[in-house]
Amino acid sequence: MTVDLRDLELLAATAEFGTLSAAAERLHVTQPALSQRLARLEDRLGTPLFDRVGRRLVPTAAGRRMLVAAHHVLRELGSARQDLRELREARERRVRFAAQHGSPCHWLPPVIRAFRGRHPDAEVRIETLPDDAPVPALLADRVDVALVGDPDTGDGRISLTRLFADELVAVVPGSHPWAALPHLRAEDFGTAHLLLPDLYDRSRIPPVPLPLPRAARPARITTMPVTTDLVIEMVAAGQGVTVLPDRVATPYTRTRDLTRVRIGPTPLTRTWYCATRRGPRPPRTDAFVEELTTCLRR
Known part of the structure; x- marks a missing residue:
């Protein structure tokens, strides 16, 4: 048994309006074309779907059963179209x-x-x-x-x-030896314990480049799933140094004994x-x- 969407629309419209002429007008096809489609559908199903009662077409028992399926499918399709339209509009x-x-x-x-x-x-x-x-x-x-x-x-x-470009600076306690330097060289990091967010975890694949000069090799790197505030607190407590964008670091150095130190003779930027x-x-x-x-x- 082969029944397509047009067959279901034909059944629903014919049952609703009671005549093929009115159903054809609703479906925007000619009456002869609709009559032929109905005859072919009944042939495929092997049973009449409508009886003529006076001037109206009335569904048979088989027609009523098919109408239950038709209304269910057409309602679901209408609901799906509405949902998809709303999803598309929301996406836009x-x-x-x-x-x-x-x-x-x-x-x-x-x-x-x-x-x-x-x-x-x-x-x-x-x-x-x-x-x-x-x-x-x-x-x-x-x-x-x-x-x-x-x-x-x-x-x-x-x-x-x-x-835009951000300058990266080292942030250190005010008493740190780096605080007195005009800028850091790559070799200065050789004794540093560098505190960084876990974005820079070396086990990541691919690894994210460190915010350092290419030749810098810190003695130790600790990465943590923490906020900038906590990294700053650890630096202020003397647990290490960090590197931050200058605009991020500046507010912290105004309220804590911390110093921003330029990295390299020319600014290191991101x-x-x-x-x-x-x-x-x-x-x-x-x-x-x-x-x-x-x-x-x-």
């Missing part, structure tokens, strides 16, 4: 954003506020990536826009827009990029990228 309004660990995020609230002011129907989701890997998350369609630092990718599927997937993007994603680049590019 939604922007999923992720920032790589270590990025300065004080700018994020103003960007979101300005974006929502222009697009009040939009939804911005701040996504947390357990593996802190924005580029793979972009490629897997888990995020739409990411802020990434010095990405090591030649993947043609990713579009990168340069935004450049941040707005990353998206190449290809057409929903209008709301384009608008968020525009807001982000307007605010941060310099």
Whole structure:
């Protein structure tokens, strides 16, 4: 038995209107074409589906049974279409954003506020990536826009827009020998116990480059799944030194006996990029990228 969607629509419309002419008008086909389709369906099923009572077509017992199936299938399809339409509309309004660990995020609230002011129907989701890997998350369609630092990718599927550069500085207790130096050399790290977030865990594959000069070889590195506040507290307690973006470190040095020390005779910087997937993007994603680049590019 072969029954397709058009057959089910034919059954439902004919039962609802009682005549083939009215059903044909509802289905936007000619009456002769609909009559032939009904005859072929009855031939395939081996039983009549409608009796003529006066000028109306009335479902037979077989027709009533088929109508139960037809109404169920058509309702489910209608519900599915509505759900898919709502999902599509929600997806078009939604922007999923992720920032790589270590990025300065004080700018994020103003960007979101300005974006929502222009697009009040939009939804911005701040996504947390357990593996802190924005580029793979972009490629897997888990995020739409990411802020990434010095990405090591030649993947043609990713579009990168340069935004700004942050100077990286060492943060040490005020009494630390480094505090009196004009800047650090790579060899100065040879005796250092470096405290870093677990983004820099050497067991990661691929490993994230350390925020140090290439020739620097710290005596010891401890990585921890902790916040910047806790790393700072450990440094202030004399448990080691750390490296942070200057703009992140500066507020801490105002309230604690900590010193920022330049790394290298010229600033050691980390450049941040707005990353998206190449290809057409929903209008709301384009608008968020525009807001982000307007605010941060310099």
